[in-house]
Amino acid sequence: MQLKNKKFFTINLGCRSNAYETNCISTELIKNNALKTNKLSDADICIINTCSVTNKADSKSKYFINKALRENKNVLLVVMGCFSQTNPDYFKQYKKIIAIGNKYKNQVVNLIKQYKAKPIIKIEGMMQLDKFEEFTNISFIDNTRVFLKIQDGCNFMCSYCIIPFSRGRQRSLDHKKIINEIKELSTQYKEIVLTGINTAGYLDESGCNFYSLLKKINNLKGDFRIRISSIEPFQINKQIIDLISNNPRFVQQFHLCLQSGSNKILKLMNRKYTIKEFNNLVKYMRQKNKLVSITTDYMVGFNNETDADFSESIKSLKMIKFSDMHIFPFSMRKFTAISHDKNIVDSTTIKNRFDQVQKLNESIKKKYLKQFISKTVNVLFEKPKDKNIQEGHSNYFFKVYVKTCKQLHGQDKLVKIKSLVGNNLFGEIIN
Numbered sequence: 001m002q003l004k005n006k007k008f009f010t011i012n013l014g015c016r017s018n019a020y021e022t023n024c025i026s027t028e029l030i031k032n033n034a035l036k037t038n039k040l041s042d043a044d045i046c047i048i049n050t051c052s053v054t055n056k057a058d059s060k061s062k063y064f065i066n067k068a069l070r071e072n073k074n075v076l077l078v079v080m081g082c083f084s085q086t087n088p089d090y091f092k093q094y095k096k097i098i099a100i101g102n103k104y105k106n107q108v109v110n111l112i113k114q115y116k117a118k119p120i121i122k123i124e125g126m127m128q129l130d131k132f133e134e135f136t137n138i139s140f141i142d143n144t145r146v147f148l149k150i151q152d153g154c155n156f157m158c159s160y161c162i163i164p165f166s167r168g169r170q171r172s173l174d175h176k177k178i179i180n181e182i183k184e185l186s187t188q189y190k191e192i193v194l195t196g197i198n199t200a201g202y203l204d205e206s207g208c209n210f211y212s213l214l215k216k217i218n219n220l221k222g223d224f225r226i227r228i229s230s231i232e233p234f235q236i237n238k239q240i241i242d243l244i245s246n247n248p249r250f251v252q253q254f255h256l257c258l259q260s261g262s263n264k265i266l267k268l269m270n271r272k273y274t275i276k277e278f279n280n281l282v283k284y285m286r287q288k289n290k291l292v293s294i295t296t297d298y299m300v301g302f303n304n305e306t307d308a309d310f311s312e313s314i315k316s317l318k319m320i321k322f323s324d325m326h327i328f329p330f331s332m333r334k335f336t337a338i339s340h341d342k343n344i345v346d347s348t349t350i351k352n353r354f355d356q357v358q359k360l361n362e363s364i365k366k367k368y369l370k371q372f373i374s375k376t377v378n379v380l381f382e383k384p385k386d387k388n389i390q391e392g393h394s395n396y397f398f399k400v401y402v403k404t405c406k407q408l409h410g411q412d413k414l415v416k417i418k419s420l421v422g423n424n425l426f427g428e429i430i431n
Helices: 016-031 055-071 082-086 088-093 105-114 163-167 175-185 210-218 238-244 263-268 275-288 307-320 347-370
Strands: 007-012 045-050 076-081 097-100 120-122 139-141 146-149 191-195 225-228 253-255 293-300 324-329 376-381 389-394 399-403 412-421 424-429
Touching: 007 016, 007 055, 016 045, 016 105, 016 139, 016 146, 016 191, 045 055, 045 082, 055 076, 055 082, 076 082, 076 105, 082 088, 082 163, 088 097, 088 120, 097 105, 105 120, 146 175, 175 210, 210 238, 225 253, 238 275, 263 307, 275 293, 275 307, 293 347, 307 347, 324 347, 347 412, 376 399, 399 412
Parallel strands: 007 045, 045 076, 076 097, 097 120, 146 191, 191 225, 253 293, 293 324, 399 424
Antiparallel strands: 139 146, 376 389, 376 412, 389 399, 412 424
């Protein structure tokens, strides 16, 4: 297929890594004189980057594949990602398609060029892949900040998680390329987000690990801050905490994945820590910076979770006091170790537990945010949703609102927090 003046439409589902990849593919298509369109009905090519982390994600992936063909019967469908990786037979029904998994994403543009009215299906196993698959551009920009993917895959076989099967083993981008990219990006952007599937598991072929990478970044000159995406608690150590804490180079937030507050359930999940170890880690973080934001992922209704296990979890959550939680119900995934276990928690119980955790989260979150009233924080402002209110994320990664018509997008300002309305902090600019 000739790409000149061909219109393409993208649908991105799931994680930031998917967003990064979709952005890279879009950039390469534009460099090849293709045109991005916001109307699926106008597109010659529709690219869908799928997700499979839950059953709901699978359903969403199928929905958008079928929606694309309903709205545009003549479109060339290009499907990739975790759903296609784990469901290769699903695509045999389609005549005008390019289907890959998580391998060959950096070759999508070439595959589109090679397309000649016959389906192209290249879905191969990921477990033997040991090289980080690079794109021609290695970062992507949202409205305000830049995301830099430094790592892919995961070696930790949590009993519920499909990611090692869909993304493969852990592999990392060379640290020299990361440093060079940050040097260039930091001249234009105030925040750079390090992202990956298992970000703190970063280890490149030269032996540079996550702590060494952060030290190199910390030594760079420039007015920018680094935010670190989700990390595993058993991969964070005192060296990393000491480097980040109270350091203006880094956003003062750790997203530590707890998953459950019950030691029994953590063991069934094949997680690599106990609640005591997790809490000791949190205590050390707060010793270094008492206001640090510690957020988490929490799973409700894992197989075999009894009322006693759930009560233990609630007790743990009250002890740890996360500043915010991403709460989600357990979803059984094929291939995983737990998929053969029949001790399923019923949906009514899951919903009741979900509601309890959500209520607790709102209460603890409010107490955390109240601490900042009368304090000053650094805010990077984003595109406003209301012309009379400017909004942005603080250096503790909670949102701050300022009542002003003055356009502040992309600017870094000191803001004194004045009030808490619901769970929204309002403040006044002092610089």
